[in-house]
Each structure stands twice: as structure tokens, then as C-alpha cells.
Amino acid sequence: MKNKSILTLLTMILAVTPFTSCSQNKQNNGKNMENKKTLIVFFSRTGENYGVGDINKGNTHIIAEMIAEQTNGTLFQVVPEKEYPHAYNDCVALAKQEKQSNARPAIKGDVAVEDYDVIYIGYPNWWADMPMPIYTFIEKHNWQNKTVIPFCTHEGSGLSNTEDYIKKACKGATVLQGLEVQGSIAQKSQDQARKTVQNWIANHSK
Numbered sequence: 572m573k574n575k576s577i578l579t580l581l582t583m584i585l586a587v588t589p590f591t592s593c594s595q596n597k598q599n600n601g602k603n604m605e606n607k608k609t610l611i612v613f614f615s616r617t618g619e620n621y622g623v624g625d626i627n628k629g630n631t632h633i634i635a636e637m638i639a640e641q642t643n644g645t646l647f648q649v650v651p652e653k654e655y656p657h658a659y660n661d662c663v664a665l666a667k668q669e670k671q672s673n674a675r676p677a678i679k680g681d682v683a684v685e686d687y688d689v690i691y692i693g694y695p696n697w698w699a700d701m702p703m704p705i706y707t708f709i710e711k712h713n714w715q716n717k718t719v720i721p722f723c724t725h726e727g728s729g730l731s732n733t734e735d736y737i738k739k740a741c742k743g744a745t746v747l748q749g750l751e752v753q754g755s756i757a758q759k760s761q762d763q764a765r766k767t768v769q770n771w772i773a774n775h776s777k
């Protein structure tokens with residue numbers, strides 16, 4: 572009698588086990604924006620920058636990699652053909668000129684946005700706007716029916732109105748709420764930045 576109940580219990584455990592592991596897999600996949608093909612496009616500058624000194628990896632680049640870790644997305648860096656000045660003040664002056672003239676600096680390489688469902692677009696806040704090479708990139712592509720998710724690093728201005736600029740530039744896309752991370756936090760407090768990124772992704776992946 573005792574043996575029979577142990578056998579019944581074992582059978583029940585075995586019967587339930589495969590279903591449990593299957594539903595766990597489903598949950599893990601669910602976190603990855605329901606298996607959507609994800610691209611992370613970003614612009615980021617190295618050299619002398621505000622509040623962080625001379626950096627080898629840009630602040631936005633660090634956040635872009637954290638998003639890629641979380642989403643299994645593909646990274647693409649927008650690189651201008653002509654590098655921006657290493658010195659912070661020279662870069663600030665050039666960026667101001669480019670914004671005022673609504674310039675479209677030439678960029679290296681490309682990636683087919685059209686092959687992806689979800690596209691994160693990342694950039695530093697430059698003069699309350701995106702660096703002009705981001706516009707060069709956006710204007711090369713068809714954004715119809717894409718989900719676009721902005722993120723930016725900054726030193727006090729947050730996203731400014733860049734979410735609206737992206738909505739205007741990425742015609743036909745659904746633009747989700749963006750993330751802003753202070754550049755010096757991305758550079759110097761990466762655990763804190765990673766948690767912020769994880770929470771934000773968890774919120775829009777629900």
C-alpha cells in the first residue's frame with residue numbers, strides 16, 4: 572500500500588516536470604520582446620567629454636551594449652566619415668554649427684533596418700538634439716510599421732524633445748517611451764546604469 576502511494580507520487584512528479592520546464596522556456600523567450608528581431612543603432616563619441624575626462628568607450632555605447640545584453644539584439648554604431656574633434660570644446664562648437672545648418676554629415680556603412688521589428692536608437696544629447704549623423708542614418712531608411720525605442724545619455728538635459736524629433740523623422744513607426752541616463756553614471760556607475768536599463772526594458776517588454 573505504502574509502495575503504491577510512493578509510485579503514484581513519483582508518476583505525478585514525472586508527469587508535471589516536462590510541462591514546468593517548457594513553461595519556463597516560454598517565459599524566458601517572452602522577455603526578449605516576444606522574439607522580435609531587435610537592432611540597437613547608436614552614435615557615441617570617444618575623447619574628451621563633459622564630467623568623465625578622456626574616454627575610450629562613449630557613454631551611449633556602454634548603454635547600447637547593456638541593451639544588447641538584455642535583448643539579444645544586434646548592435647550597429649553610426650560612425651561619421653569625418654571624426655568629431657577630440658577636444659570637448661571644439662566638438663561642442665562644431666556640433667552647434669551642424670545643428671544650426673541642419674547638416675547631414677556622411678556616415679560609414681549601413682544596416683538594413685527594414686529586416687528588424689524593433690529598433691532602439693541611441694545618442695548623446697547634443698545641444699538639446701541628436702547628433703546630426705543620427706538624422707543622416709534615419710533618413711536613409713523606411714520606418715513603416717517598425718517599433719522604435721529611443722535612448723540617450725546626457726549631462727542634465729535628459730531626452731529634451733528628441734522623442735518628438737524621432738517621431739517626426741521615423742515616419743510610420745510606433746515610438747515607445749525613451750530612456751535617459753546621465754553620461755557620467757553610464758561611465759562610472761555601471762551597476763546602477765544596468766539596473767535602470769533592465770527595469771526600463773522589463774516595462775516596455777510586458
Ligand SMILES: Cc1cc2nc3c(=O)[nH]c(=O)nc-3n(C[C@H](O)[C@H](O)[C@H](O)COP(=O)(O)O)c2cc1C
Nearest residue numbers: 615616629630631695698699724725726727728754
Ligand atoms: C557637442 C556636445 C553637446 C552637448 N550638449 C549637451 C546638452 O545640450 N545637454 C546635456 O545634458 N549634455 C550635453 N552634452 C553632454 C553629452 O550629452 C554627454 O556627455 C553624453 O553622455 C555623451 O555621450 P557619448 O559619450 O556617448 O558621446 C554635450 C556633449 C557634447 C560633446
